[in-house]
Amino acid sequence: MSFRGEAAIIGIGELPTQRTYLGKSMPGLLGDAARLAIHDAHINVGDVDGIITEGGITYPAFVAEYLGLSVRFATGSSMMGASGATGVALASMAVMNGLANYVLVVIAQDRNPALGGGGEGFPGHAGEFDFPYGPAAGANNGYGQIYQRHMELYGTTQEQLAHVAANQRFNALENPNAVFKGQPITHQDVLDSRYVNYPLRLLEVVMPCGGAAAVIVTSAERAAASLNKPAYVLGGGTGLDDFGALQKPEITVSPVARSAPIALNMSGYSPRDMQFAQFYDCYTILESMCLEDAGLVPKGEIGPFFESTDTTYKGEFPINTDGGQLSAGQPGLAGGFRHVVEAARQIMGRAGPRQIERNDLGMVNG
Amino acid sequence: MTYGDTPGGGKKKAPDAVSDYKKPLPNPSLNPEVSKPFWDGTKKHELWVQYDRRNNKFVFPPREVSPGDLTPMDELEWTKINGMGRVYSYTTVYQSSIPAFTEEAPYVNATIQLDAAGVRMTGNVLGLTKEQLMNNELHINQRVEAVFEDITPDWTLVKWQIVDEEEAPSAEE
Numbered sequence: 001m002s003f004r005g006e007a008a009i010i011g012i013g014e015l016p017t018q019r020t021y022l023g024k025s026m027p028g029l030l031g032d033a034a035r036l037a038i039h040d041a042h043i044n045v046g047d048v049d050g051i052i053t054e055g056g057i058t059y060p061a062f063v064a065e066y067l068g069l070s071v072r073f074a075t076g077s078s079m080m081g082a083s084g085a086t087g088v089a090l091a092s093m094a095v096m097n098g099l100a101n102y103v104l105v106v107i108a109q110d111r112n113p114a115l116g117g118g119g120e121g122f123p124g125h126a127g128e129f130d131f132p133y134g135p136a137a138g139a140n141n142g143y144g145q146i147y148q149r150h151m152e153l154y155g156t157t158q159e160q161l162a163h164v165a166a167n168q169r170f171n172a173l174e175n176p177n178a179v180f181k182g183q184p185i186t187h188q189d190v191l192d193s194r195y196v197n198y199p200l201r202l203l204e205v206v207m208p209c210g211g212a213a214a215v216i217v218t219s220a221e222r223a224a225a226s227l228n229k230p231a232y233v234l235g236g237g238t239g240l241d242d243f244g245a246l247q248k249p250e251i252t253v254s255p256v257a258r259s260a261p262i263a264l265n266m267s268g269y270s271p272r273d274m275q276f277a278q279f280y281d282c283y284t285i286l287e288s289m290c291l292e293d294a295g296l297v298p299k300g301e302i303g304p305f306f307e308s309t310d311t312t313y314k315g316e317f318p319i320n321t322d323g324g325q326l327s328a329g330q331p332g333l334a335g336g337f338r339h340v341v342e343a344a345r346q347i348m349g350r351a352g353p354r355q356i357e358r359n360d361l362g363m364v365n366g
Numbered sequence: 367m368t369y370g371d372t373p374g375g376g377k378k379k380a381p382d383a384v385s386d387y388k389k390p391l392p393n394p395s396l397n398p399e400v401s402k403p404f405w406d407g408t409k410k411h412e413l414w415v416q417y418d419r420r421n422n423k424f425v426f427p428p429r430e431v432s433p434g435d436l437t438p439m440d441e442l443e444w445t446k447i448n449g450m451g452r453v454y455s456y457t458t459v460y461q462s463s464i465p466a467f468t469e470e471a472p473y474v475n476a477t478i479q480l481d482a483a484g485v486r487m488t489g490n491v492l493g494l495t496k497e498q499l500m501n502n503e504l505h506i507n508q509r510v511e512a513v514f515e516d517i518t519p520d521w522t523l524v525k526w527q528i529v530d531e532e533e534a535p536s537a538e539e
Binding site: 125144 | 389390391392393394395396401426427433454455456457458459460461462463464467470472473475476477484485486487488489490502506517523525
């Protein structure tokens, strides 16, 4: 099945990403983001007849009731950071098949200490076989090991990947929703920041935050009548890895090696056609290997690519034009969804001072 | 071999009281019955993993089905393997989410590729001085061998000790 050109995003909503969201619960944040997206799409709350939430913590029935939505299509998209991007693919399939006219995809992450909202702790083997050996903070342990191995296999250097963080901070300076807005850093600042765990430096690691995002997805037919310029969905694919799965054949290869070809084949375009990328970036190394696995950069050549390419919104191949999660902050479950929203914003031509010129075709890894 | 700079490395004998040990004990939250033979093995200073004979592969961490084949657990045979392996990758940790570890930083958290096909384990590589750690002198593919650390009367962890290449016996299963 293909949903090439059958669906489009016609409304977007995003809350600022910030360290804490005092006084806000998960459904409260979902409601705020939903309101923004619904208003942006120039539709009424009553027009929304489909909803996709993260599903695990914020299950659709509760959220729909909390928001007062009467829907005929609902499901969860429990894909951690990728829940939003996956939700857009699911929404596209729903609207093209007439299951709903307007699907609200909405994901949030609270950061309210009073409510215990850290969004951490997943069932798995880690407590038994990893924690006794002194895990690095957060997910840093695995990504430090991936980084180390990428350096070993391909000669990638920390100087090269420091450009990822520095370029995205430049982009974030023009993003009012970014947690690090107004705080410029240089390439040297990245290299001077302390090690959290070698080879990962502090400025190569995301800041856990709260936030929320939402989009309205509708059919191509309805999108054509929208007051907004639609962002058409041309393809989508899924690849899965348990982050903690150390048994996979090669840890420097991400699931994007499987998901990107599916999305590209559906779209009819090749990586060379892409004008920009919004890619999941919890760490410089994760974004780097995903760009390789998507075919945007040959495997192992991400280091020289970042040395020779301006990836800011002013550059020849803009990446994470809102600062990405590294500089805008990582709102937990909504982390990857921010990349979808920014891609739609750029295609709709509404990115303000950081608007890119070539904005017809972009690739998102959520 | 210097153990002083690695987590818990100085204690070769079990503390008298469980409370002496400040770091997380293994928490078999998924299903303690399934992984019990592994931890029973480490208490004997042996390495035991599940073996899927039908598909000729080792399974770790322990599971109720063999991944990829869904062979049921009662057909998986607990098998003793030798403790030889290589560093698949590692990170030198300066800050852990667990304070008791941060106090001992820097230390190595590594993934070990065992000679027993397909099995990788997370662990600490012992035997590096603080200076060696800060200079990142550990290398991917470094030969290592399992050693066992009795952290409490009930629990024994597997750790990894650097061995010279020529000393290592060629290890198959």
